Structure formats: C-alpha cells, structure tokens
Amino acid sequence: MFNFKLNDDLELRLLELRHAENLFFLTDKSRGNLRKWLPWIDFTKEVSDSREFIESTLKQFGSNNGFQAGIWYKGELAGVIGLHGINWSNRSTSIGYWLGDEFQGKGLMTTACKAVIDLCFNELELKRIEIRTATENDKSQAIPKRLGFQKEGCIRSSEFLYDRYVDHYIFGLIKEDNN
Secondary structure, rough: OOOOEEEOOOEEEEEOOHHHHHHHHHHHHHHHHHOOOOOOHHHHHHHHHHHHHHHHHHHHHHHOOOOEEEEOOOOOOEEEEEEEEEOOOOOEEEEEEOOOOOHOOOOHHHHHHHHHHHHHHHHOOEEEEEEEEEEEOHHHOOOOOHHOOOEEEEEEEEEOOOOEEEEEEEEEEEHHHOO
C-alpha cells in the first residue's frame, strides 16, 4: 500500500478496508453538498457500502488500472482522489476527487491533484490527464484551472444526477504543458 506525504499536514494513502468506517462517516456528514455533484451518494447508506467501494478500488489498484486514495489532513480523512482507470494504449487517464465539507477552502485538493498529476506524468509515464466537472460546479472547476489544464469543451447531458442531466466541461493537460 502506498503512503505519499505531501507536506507536514497532508498525505495521500491508498484506501484500505480498515478505512471504511471513516469514509462512510465523512461521506454521511457531507451528504448534502456531495449529492449536488456525485451520483453515488444515495447508494452509500451504511458502512458496508463504503467497504464494498474500497474492495473495488483495491481490485482496481491490483490490476494496474489506477487507484483511489484517501486525502488525510492532520491525521483525519478529508476526502478522496483517484484515477478513473488508465487507458494504457493511449497513455491517458482522468482524475476524480471530492472533499468533506469541513475540509474545503484550505487548498488541500489543489495540492493533492498536483501530486497525482506528477505521479501520472513522471512515474506512470502517461501523456494526457482529464478532469471533468459539471458546468455549474465552480469550486471543482477552479482546481484544473489553477493547475494549468485547458478547457477543451463541453459534453451536453453528460451525467444523470438523481433528477436531471448535467453538462460537463472537459479540462485536459498533456505532459508537455505541465510546468
């Protein structure tokens, strides 16, 4: 399992089964805000749902198809960041992320994304990274903008969120453009 220290207060750790309770309670505490943008919130009803998610992410990691890491701030689980699989033929991936309510606005996600980008380009030797965000999710869009991604387009009706479709912006970063 990996543990990636980003600074004195912040680290990324591969999610493990022992984190299921912490993950569930963080999700549950932030359910209202997370539900605006993430389609899986209503399916996360108890700790066993978080455990099943972690089991699937360990399989993802074991098959060399990306990872899901907990974002730990001052020893507390603050959120999750990971890759939505890796397209090895095209050497590309996309990053997904979320933070609990109480951890937003501290620069944690920008720092975590920067570390994942460095890992993708330097260790995994990928060529391209995407981040997709709902067109109305200004907070999530701020991350790729801050990190030098280019806004490449809009996918209309990209995702169904409970009672409506949302459009997504696609932000892309290629290795040569990464400073």
